[in-house]
Amino acid sequence: MSSLLEIKNIRKSFGANLVLDNVSIDFPAQSATVIIGASGSGKSTLMRCMNLLEELGDGQIILDGADISAYGIEIDTVRAQIGSVFQAFNLFPHLSVLDNITLAPRLVQKKKKDEAEKLALELLTRFGLADKANEFPNLLSGGQQQRVAIIRAVATNPKLLLLDEVTSALDPVLIAEVLTLISELKSEGMTMVIATHEMGFAKKIADNVIFLHEGRVHETGTPNQIFDAPQSPELKAFLGALHQAGRL
Secondary structure (H helix, E strand, O other), X not given: OOEEEEEXXXXXEEOOEEEEEEEEEEEEOOOEEEXXXXXOOOHHHXXXXXOOOOOOOEEEEEEXXXXXXXXXXXXXXXXXXXXXXXXXXXXXXXXXXXXXXXXHHHHOOOOOHXXXXXXXXXXXXXXXXXXXXXXXXXXXXXXHHHHHHHHHHHOOOOOEEEEEOOXXXXXXHHHXXXXXXXXXXXXXXXXXXXXXXXHHHHHHHOOEEEEEXXXXXXXXXXXXXXXXXXXXXXXXXXXHHXXXXXXX
């Protein structure tokens, strides 16, 4: 399977703190790659580097054959190809669900209002939120808000979808709603990179799992390889701590 995204020898520091240390990963097209690791391992920084929210210290990011980390790259053009959803829902509170979803297609992709709304309503219907189209975000549950945020990211038909800890602020019932939506997107062939603490979900949805520890890739493999046959002492310790906490 060909790589849609390639990260080559990325380094990123905040002052004297080296957060990403020579990270290289290939992300195959139409696959779900899950990044796991303890808090502070560099997962969120890596995700923010992928969509150029953080400037690289060194290294390259290749998206669909183009070096998006090159000097002078048009960042907005790059971000139009990458859908990003983070832990905070980041919905515009003064806009309805429909307006939140249609904003980027209209402003960035220059779609006409009726065309953008038709697509948004199709997505909302497909994912069980059609009755919320004219509601404002504060009237939705956390799970509904996060699903709207994901639909908003998908509405621009991105090449790549980044999901960073999108369930960490939700209770178990709402987590299930969000994970069902992500599973459906995977079944439709969306290329996704997912950082998560939900190990059960990682086992279920991942084609590939990346274990990040102290800013370095310590192990990669299938869910079976990572969770059932860990090789490195660091991964064994990480999984052992999860077992002890009842999270695996």
